[in-house]
Amino acid sequence: MTTTERFFAYWQDSLNFLLGVVLFFSPWLFGFGAEQTVAFNAHVVGAVIAVMALLALFAFKTWEEWISGVLGAWLVISPWVLGFSAAAAPMLTHVLIGIAVLVLAIWSTGEHGQAIWRLEPSRFENTRRGDRGRHPTVRQVHRQ
Numbered sequence: 001m002t003t004t005e006r007f008f009a010y011w012q013d014s015l016n017f018l019l020g021v022v023l024f025f026s027p028w029l030f031g032f033g034a035e036q037t038v039a040f041n042a043h044v045v046g047a048v049i050a051v052m053a054l055l056a057l058f059a060f061k062t063w064e065e066w067i068s069g070v071l072g073a074w075l076v077i078s079p080w081v082l083g084f085s086a087a088a089a090p091m092l093t094h095v096l097i098g099i100a101v102l103v104l105a106i107w108s109t110g111e112h113g114q115a116i117w118r119l120e121p122s123r124f125e126n127t128r129r130g131d132r133g134r135h136p137t138v139r140q141v142h143r144q
Contacts (some may be wrong), residue, residue, distance in 0.1 A: 012108035016068055016101055020050030022099050031081075032090040037082055045071050045078075045137040049101055051103070054106065065109040072102030 025044030027033035046141050056064040075098025079085040 015051045016052050016104050016108075017053035017057070019044045019097050019101055019104075020048070020053060022046070023049065024092075025092070026093045026097075028092055030089045032087065032093075035084065035087070035090065038084050038087070038090045038094075041078055041082060041101070042090070055136060065105045069102050069105035069109075070097045072105060074098070075101065097112040 022029070023042050026042050026046070027035075027039035033039050049068055052064045052068045052071075056068075075094045078094055078098075079087075079091040085091050
């Protein structure tokens with residue numbers, strides 16, 4: 001798979017990379033660079049999200065998505081934990097990017113990884129009640 005194909009096939013990670021870059025530069029873009037705690041949080045978390053997304057693009061592992069998901073959840077609660085919930089621009093930036101990163105990480109894990117919530121029919125499902133072959137399992141559908 002070429003790099004371009006990979007960017008489109010793993011579009012959730014491509015978007016997470018862009019969100020990480022936007023978060024990294026958000027203190028300058030949205031004017032809260034003077035607030036050191038907020039800016040530091042945006043720089044560190046944005047850089048880690050971008051790196052995890054790049055890693056997932058080129059060598060997908062489920063743990064990379066779990067880290068991105070945890071960081072997305074952290075972004076959602078960080079305005080209240082770090083005490084900048086009264087400042088509209090950084091609070092909205094962190095919460096909106098956090099929700100997007102969390103949703104995309106879960107989506108990517110479900111689509112490309114082995115998510116714990118993915119339900120696959122039993123391999124013996126088609127042999128019950130004599131309906132062999134009528135309803136293919138998930139694995140059989142993907143092999144066709």
